[in-house]
Structures are given as structure tokens and as C-alpha cells.
Amino acid sequence: MTKKQLVSEIKKKASFLCIGLDVDLDKIPKHLLSLPDPIFEFNKQIIDATHHLAVAYKPNTAFYETYGIKGWEALEKTINYINKEYPELFTIADAKRGDIGNTSSRYAKTFFEYMNFDALTVAPYMGQDSVEPFLEFNDKFTILLALTSNKGGLDFQGLQTGDTKLYQEVLKKSLTWRHSEQLMYVVGATKPDFFKEIRAIVPHHFLLVPGVGAQGGDLHAVCKQGLNASIGLLVNSSRGIIYAGNESDFAEKAKEKAQELQREMQEILQQQHLI
């Protein structure tokens, strides 16, 4: 998918919502557990109920790997289902990969070619040659960890290095890499005060913003400094949406939560004259 297509889809739906598919067999409705593939069945019903309200879906690979081969089957079925039924959706493998060049190339092939995700989250610690192999794929996006939403996010990312902080260095250096136009950045919603200075460095790139919902981030605070002329935000909610209910009407409950967020987003986009 191109950035233009993504922006067009956001405007059409008046939503920049990303739904995190972090499926936990201990949390999904009990009646699904007797089915042959409860993880996929859960995802399918969530996606069917919310696809008109969200523009992106983000399975976190940890939640699939933990079930071994069955988990990977469920992940493959999920991405294939989205690509077949809802090709207009932007798909993100939240895998936080990154390794030496020839190994990163492998990861890139896995997620961009074999599984056909639109985007992949990548950790920057190993530097330029660990990230560039991901950037070589046309119309695929590498979402680099910049400032993460967790408590320890600032342990290293917040360290002062020369005139700037480490996460700012990550943003700045990454802009000099080959095909840097294919970059997006992870910036946690729990750190809204940082969005202004982040936008000063990367005014045009998309930011993937986790941490709204269960982690306590505030949508309005994020949007105030985070939105740009082509919207430039994907705001993720995982647990707050997918576990809104855990009875047979769980998908309906998820839809209600997604609708709430979509309406808030629509209001914000209208206020800012972006739609």
C-alpha cells in the first residue's frame, strides 16, 4: 500500500484507528476455545465487526509465537484473511525485529513478501545496516521504535547525547538512510509532551502511537501536536477494544469501543479541518 492510499482511506473512514490483535487464549470468550482455530476465529469476528471503523490492524507476533506452530498458522490465516477480504486495510506486523544486514533481509522477506504485511516494527539499536534491508521494499513501511510507551522507555531512549536525546538521534539519523521515505515511527501515547519536538524533526512521517486505552494515553493530547497536513498518525488500541467483552457478543462490544474512538477521531479531524 502507498502512503497516498493510506491517507485516502483515513479520510474516507474519518478514522486513523489501528486495532492491535494481541490475542490471548486466557482472555478470549470461552465458547471459542472448542473451535479448531480459536485465535483465528476471534480475529476474524473482531475484524468483520470493526473493519469499517479502523484503517489498520496490528497483530503482535509475541502473542502468536507463544502458541508455537498453531500460533503461526493463526497469524498467517489472519493476514491472509485481511488481504483477501479487506485489501484496503493497512497491516502491521508488530514484531520489533532488527539484526545484522543479511538477517534483517530474511525478516523483511518473511513479513513483507511471504506474509505480505504492509509494515513491520523494527528496533533501531543495531544501526543503519540493520534497518536499511527493510527499507528496500516498494510500498512497504518500516516502523522504527523511537520513543516507546512503556515505563522503562526513557531508560535509554531519554539519555542525553550531545545536544539531543537518544530517541531524537534515532529520528535524525534515520532520515539520512536510503529510502527513508518508507519510515514511520513508534511514539508512545503516554508521552504526549514529546510530540512537539518529534514533529519538529519528522514533520511529514507517519507516527504509530500505541498506549491509548489500557496503557492510559490520551487521544486529544496526542493529536494536538501529532497530527500533520496528511494526518500522519495511526493510533493503536489493543486490549481496550478486543477485550471490551468476553461473552458471545464480544465482537459487538469491540465494535462499540472502536466506534467510540472513531467518533472522537472524526471530531478531531473535522475540528482541524483535515476532512
Next chain:
Amino acid sequence: MTKKQLVSEIKKKASFLCIGLDVDLDKIPKHLLSLPDPIFEFNKQIIDATHHLAVAYKPNTAFYETYGIKGWEALEKTINYINKEYPELFTIADAKRGDIGNTSSRYAKTFFEYMNFDALTVAPYMGQDSVEPFLEFNDKFTILLALTSNKGGLDFQGLQTGDTKLYQEVLKKSLTWRHSEQLMYVVGATKPDFFKEIRAIVPHHFLLVPGVGAQGGDLHAVCKQGLNASIGLLVNSSRGIIYAGNESDFAEKAKEKAQELQREMQEILQQQHLI
């Protein structure tokens, strides 16, 4: 496995060799490709031929994920084979994972419980609460990326932050984390000049050292500053060993390469009076 058991095994074999199982179907001998599981068959023959010369095996998960479910099956068969046939071997999943707390817990369960690896490589960028979930497992080791062997390794790791460099901060801070005795560190063999200052910060921990062989690192230079009283090094070679041959005698060729390295290691250990 405990650290004591690992050290005892190193002394017994006079070897601190780790063999990287980065299996690429384009590089393995052609005659294996017609078998039902060529990746596992390749690994099995390599392990059978070299298990008396190495103390650790390190599959890089990227090379398995890239073949989808078949790749994960091969990875599971490989770790199960080692754990059953050669339980004295130290097993490392080179996965470079790391995420927010509840997600890191998932990864830890996957690799330490479900697959029963002894150790896992983890990226530090997300800080304390992204790493501590891995440290909670008894007799399991978290191998934190400190200074990596690739060209871009210093892009961020080498940044000056206060009096120290980022990789030194990673070492220092990590020592304050809960169960830090379960940490080991990745330090690239291509950066031998750094071992002295690294040993000043982490004198007692094991270092996993990739980059000998195909990446050009020098074993003697690494050992000079890297060895400690309980040896404290695992030196990895992947491509240099497993692709030493690609005919029907590939396992024999791998054994010869492993033997060369083991002999060098034995000599070094004897010179330093460590065995």
C-alpha cells in the same frame, strides 16, 4: 542449565565454541532438498558431527521464520533434538526480542518454556521493564545486545552520553536490574579493542561473541581481553562452519572447521591456565 554447568562443560571439552545454525535452503547441499525436512536434516547432521567440539548452538530465528510454518517446525525439531540427544549443550535462540512488559513475558514463555532454550538474545532499546520479564526464569539466560558486530553497530551504541557511551550505559544500568546475574551480553568479535572497557564494567558475566569467521573477527584478540576466571566467553561461528562444504560430506567439513576452532581455543585456555 546453570552457569556452573556451562563452565564445567567448557572445561571438559576445552571449547567455548558456539555454532550458529543459520540455515539457508539456497546454501545447503542439494541432496538434502528432496527430504521431507531439509532444514532439520541439515541441522541434525551438523550437530551430530560437531557436538563434542562445541558447547552451544545458536539458531537465528530469522532463518526459520522465513520459511513460515515449515521453518518453525524445523526450529522446534532442532531444539527438541538437542535437548533429547545432547542435554549437556547450551542452547541460544538468537531472536533479538524485546517489547513492553506483558509482551516480553510472552516471548520469554515461548523460548524458555515452550521451546526450552537455555538462553535468548534480547534488544535493550525499550529499557528495564522490557528486559526484566526474561530474567525471572530460573537457570535461563538473557543475552542483552551491548555492542554488536555489524558495520552500523556504533551508529547509536557508540554515542557519547554523559561520561560514557550508550553500550556502556546499557551494561551499567542492566547490572542494577532484578536477577541481573541471569544476564549475558552480545559483544561483537569485530570490536576487540572494546573488550577491556567492557570487562571493567561486567567482569563476571558471560559474553556471547559473534563475528569470528565470515564477519572477520579475530579469536586471539577477543580472548586477550575477554576471558575471565570462569572463562566467560562463548564465541560463535555460523557460516564459517556450517557452510564449510556443500556436498554429501558437508557435516565432515563442518566438523573439520569446528575442530580447528576448538584446537585454537584449547591452546588459548591452556596458555591462560584456565584448564
